[in-house]
Amino acid sequence: MKYNKSFIAVFAVSLAQGSLAQTWCGKNFMANQTVVPPGGQFVLPSKSDTPLLSFQCAPVFRPYLEEDAKSAAFIVDSPIVYDWVAGAEPISLPPSGTSLGSLDVTISVGPIHATANVPLNSTGFQIPVDISKLLSQKTAYNVTCSAKYSAPSSSKSQKFKTSASLLYLPDTTASVTKTDLRTGALWVRPADGKGGAFAPFIPQGFYVAFDPYLVSNLSVIDSLKADGFVFHCLSPSKQLLNRPLSRFNTLHAYPPYDNLTAFQMVIDKAGSSGMNYKNLTAVAEQVNTYASIPNLLNWETAHEPDGNSDPHNATWLTYDLIYQMDGYHPISIVLNCQDYDFSPYVTGADIVLHDAYPLGINGTFSPVWNTSCTPDFGHCGCDNCQGTMYDVKARVQTFKDRLNIMGFDRTKSVWTTPQAFGSGAYWNSTPTGQQWAALGFTSFSHGAIGSKSYHYPTTTGNATTIEGTATKLTVLIKEVIQPFLVDPTATYAYYDYQGVDAGLWHNGTTYLLLVVNMGENVYVPWKDVGLGWITNATTQVQSVYTSSQSVNATGLNFKPGDIGIYTATP
Template sequence: MLRTAFTTLLVVSYLARAYAQTWCGKNYMAGSPVIPPGGQFPISATSSSPLLAFRCAPAIKPYLPEDVPTLSSFIIDTPITKSEITGAAPISLPGHGSLGSVAVTVSVDGRSLATGVVPLNATKFELPFSLAGFSPRAEAYNVTCTAEYSSSSLSKPQQFSTGAALSLLPDPPAGRSVTKMDLRTGALLAKPATGNGGSYETVFPIGFYTNFAGYLDSNLTLLNVLKEQGFTVHPVPTFDNLTALDLILDRMQELGLYLMYDMRWTYMNDTAVTEEVNRIKNRPNLLLWYTGDEPDGTSDPLNATSHAYDLIYSLDGYHPVSLVLNCEDYFWTQYTSGSDIVMQDTYMISNNVTFSNQWETPCTLDYGCCGCDDCKGNFEDISTRMDDFAERLWDNGWDRTKAVWTVPQAFGNDTYWTRQPTGKEYIVQAVLGINHGGLGVVAWNDPTTPEIKASASALALALPTMQDFILSPSASFAHVSSGQVDVGVWTVGARSLVLATNLNYAEATLPLASVPGVEGKSVQQVFDSGASFAGGKFVFESTGTGGFIVS
């Protein structure tokens, strides 16, 4: 009886979806039925006793033969939690006093690479190892990491185990770039985009999805301006004119502009992906690939992004793969599995997030489309989305191997959005994303207003100074929120970067003394979007933002 009823429900659900447009799995056209979309990320059960979520990863992905002579490291994380997340296992801790430590061994095929004693609840603890003796190959080496925990209350040690992948690739063909990921931070490492040599440097991409047709393809001098403004370029397909595309990419290389190559319209076509990857992969300014553009919104096949990811790695392997998700919570794990970098595009400025002005329907958890899925219509929608993505990475055991970027809204006067954001609103969005873990900022889209472009350029030109803190493996990070002023603090040695943004449409202040762990008599402002420091306080205009180095 129950099985028959369930089968009937599935048939009704299928037929309803077959005859209705959906976004994030939700019906949204007037008259369509309300059907829960499903696909929600599971909430982890809570354990009554402590668990060890033991994890390890190599510091860099991928390594190259040039890295073999240099000692590298495995990153060991030993968080104690009560959430039954991926890989978490019970651990018998003492009732009081120090948690203790675990003896860790990292090995490949029975060969020990690294050993050491790691404190429990440690983050980014590094165990050195050597790549000597490993042969470069396309296939990653399977790594086994074990941890042994002993205490006076245990009759025998407890054993924990997890796995990792160690990538040591052959040298790429002459002229091809390599983009590495520093898995200690999630940051990208790349050589200068000109292809004229140089050392690997941390890259914090900032720029726009940039229209190809009718914009880039009509005026090459636009690229000179984008370079001066400090941007990375993400051309938006279709690339119907390959001659024009080659001219643009050649000019980008001459100027030293990194390329994010977009396959949004072709990523589910193996033939097209193969042709595009083989055509683009040898360009020295290629930074990364981009596949699904809101595949969760359009309900692309759940294996589409991971299939494209595997195909791209089989054809190239020297550049990470990215995509953007639009939905708050719709088959997140399935779509994110096909990425190294997952972006979020929470567009919450100037739209009614509870009633659709396009479809004349309400927007709820189960129904409707208002241009910002499950949003409340405030800046905090962005930080909540960033935090949710980071939490899901952690729950899945992906927090070391995948990174999150943010996509600010740089458009308006269109469909759900009644106006363009201001320049300061763009900055609030971007900095809020950075403060909540974003390691790249790529706004939709260019061309945009002169005010937004000027604000974005000011941030881009300030980032080289700030990224020395944000992307530093040795930085400690703290987050502070006070009266809707959101603050990120990165401390390296005796200096701290304080990046603070006012989410209020009114003036606000924040005493320096209220920022924990930051003390000093020297405050140097390195970025200004309507903020200053005076009298021991940070002072903000409406939606003002500032970056300060405190020594």
């Protein structure tokens, strides 16, 4: 099989199926149904009046390969919190105003023990761990991380313990997708099957119909390549294969693709080469078939299991099976509901996507079912949404917060699915290119580390359309935004100033500012988005991508809906 060197393709195989259940997000939604509270709400942690230690550890990368054995490391987090998040334990601290001191940490895996002093109330502390004495294997190693703490003014010792998993796999010539657990970003080799160094990768692309859009015309793939896609194919059950192509860097082919011969032709053309994720036999067959292709990015299993009220253990059973067969690629799921059975479903994923599509809906009345929508009843196209960009901002942030509460903030990441369709069914309009970009910007500012829009073909034409906007924006995401998001040393802060949503990163030299105005006309002082040191906007600020706002020495002028990418250097 031949591979086009310039066509870096990455597939994500999905094993999910979407269908409309009798309820949606646990709610009745038809006119002849009664109101029954759905339940399934996420339980927030209780508060603590005294300090707690949230002690966690994780390998820097998942998986590690034999070639990484000498350079492996673990991350240790030791923040002081006042919420009973998963694993939090009471800790006695010295009097206020005195040094907190450090933890004596030991990481144990098999015969290997590594120790280090870790500052208390720190995050991202790395401890080198040589794992070359371990045998590489498909089964993850159990890791014990223990800590001992004595306050500087006390001789009393306090002990803490947590656990982690180390996936240490044999080297392979097939594709490998690592996850950097410092940032949540994926790391991949060139997808031409010829090897090379691993590098960070932020997916940025679209779902696309496999049948009939791709299967009926393979030349479409050549056009997608020229446009810069990374290609994501979705199976009949919404199985997902991810491949890079050019204007966007990710594409999902969504079902049906029952014609497996045609599906294989699409895979071959794209660069290298009735299934349901709950059918483990079918899952195993697909994993065996595609695990070795050189441009496989990740597996996607459940698509909207919360909406369909799938069995709570379904995502975990599939997750466990895939890891028994192939630990070289992460597993993603897509959740549709705002707050319905989040906890059980995310146990079966490394990557959690939302697919909230709020723009153009009526959040209180469904034109499809002619019923009202409330927190307990109805289906309006976007669960518990207001019909604004705020819904996506809140959904991404909420998912991040819940994973943190569950103790998964290192081991599970959040991706976003910006809305790239409309003007039908629940949606009375289609997002403009600027609105589509804003959905992505606010997602990055709230912790998303990948973006897969639904769907392609989308609006085409000039720079005001989604496709026209994506032509330029995907390049900027790769060249300007990605280096900050994947940098484990970069600091991050979030600001909300009179409706302007702003994310600020600093890599030690340069600042990156992403802004989205979700409100009215407003002037934003630099100091209110973390850049109060700016005195000369001409020399210190670069407008990388903006809609219409202007800048001066003291701040930015925003109109409703304005967006921007700025870099600033002192």
